[in-house]
Amino acid sequence: MKLNYSTEKVSERQRPEYWNEVVCKHCVQADSTIDSSGSFIGQYAAKSIDEIEISRMSSPRHVWQRAARHVRRDANEAFLLTLMESGTGQLSQSGRSTQINNGDIALYDAERLFTYDMTPESVLLLRIPRKQLLYRAPLAERYTAMRFIPDKPITGLLFHTIRSAADINFSEDLPPGVQTQFAASLLDLLAATIQMQMAGSDSASSEREKLLGSAKQYVESHLDDPQLTVDRIAIALRVSERTLTRMFAESGTTPMRWVWQRRLEAAYCSLKEGRARQVTEAAFRNGFNDVSHFSRIFKLCYGHSPKDLLSRTRR
DSSP: OEEEEEGGGSOGGGHHHHHHHHHHHHTOSOEEEESOSTTOOOEEEEEEETTEEEEEEEOSSEEEEEOHHHHHHOOOOEEEEEEEEEEEEEEEETTEEEEEOTTOEEEEETTSOEEEEEEEEEEEEEEEEHHHHHHHOTTGGGGTTOBOOTTSHHHHHHHHHHHHHHHOOHHHHSOHHHHHHHHHHHHHHHHHHHHHHHHHHGGGSOHHHHHHHHHHHHHHHTTTOTTOOHHHHHHHHTSOHHHHHHHHHHTTSOHHHHHHHHHHHHHHHHHHTTSOSSHHHHHHHTTOOOHHHHHHHHHHHHSSOHHHHHHHHHO
8 A cells, every 4th residue: 555645735725624534544533733724735645564554744733633532433453653754743642741853753552542743844653553562562552652762772773664664665675475574573673662661661660560560571471371370470470369450450451361362462463474374373372272262262353263364464
C-alpha cells in the first residue's frame, strides 16, 4: 500500500474536513483541530511494511485528539510511534505530557485517550500492531508519552532505522518475505529501546510497579512451561498468591489470564514472522500441550485458525 494526500487538492473551505478524514482513515480515529483553515497546507503519505504502517506528515499547527467516543467506536489495537524530523509537539497521555522536539521519538497508545498538539515540518508516524509489540516488550504500555532517552546509542540507531524504512521502496526493493523479516527486526529494535527506557526510569517506579514488572518478566521467560501456575510465580517472586493476584487486578487482569494472553500473542508472532514452521511447534513452544485446544482459542481470539495464518505467511 502506498498513499499520498495533500490539502492543496481541495478548496480552502474543505481543507479541515479533508485533513480530518485523512488522519482518521489512515492512522487512528481522532479529531484534528485546525487554527486557520484557509492557509492550512498539509501533506500526508503512507505505506505499509508488512503489518506496520509508516507515514510522513507535514503541516501547520493542529491538535490531534482521541476522545472517549473514538475509543468506544474504534477498538484500534495498535501503538503509535512519533519521530519528529523537524518541528515541535506536545504529546499527552495517561497523565503525562511530553515536549517533542527535533529528533525526538515517543510512543503512544491507540487504545487510550491522547492529545497531540503538533507543528510538524516533517514527522514520521508508525502504526504498530499491538500484539506484536507487547510480545517483545510486555510493559510498553507504561512508557507512553515519554521521550526515548536521546543520548543512548540504541535510540540513535532506532532513529536512523525508522528514517531509512520511510525512504525505502519496499514494493520494488524487497520481496514480501524479506519485508516481514525487516518489520520484525524493526520491532525488535524498538523493544530493545523500550527496555533501555525502562532501565533509565526504574528508580522512579514504585515498589509495586517493580514487582509487577518482575512477575511479568518471570512469565515471559517461562512461557514454554505448561506447568506455570500462580503458585509457582508467587514462590519465584517470594510473595503470596494473594499479593500477586492483587497486583494484576490493579492492571485489570489476573495472573493466569495474562499468562494465556502472552502465550497466544507469542504463538501468533512466531507463526506470522516465520519463526515457527508448524502449528504444533508454535503451540508447544509457548506452553500449550493440547494442539486442538490451542487452535480453538487461537481462532476465538484472532478470528482465524493458526493453520490459516501459517498458510498466508508462506505465500
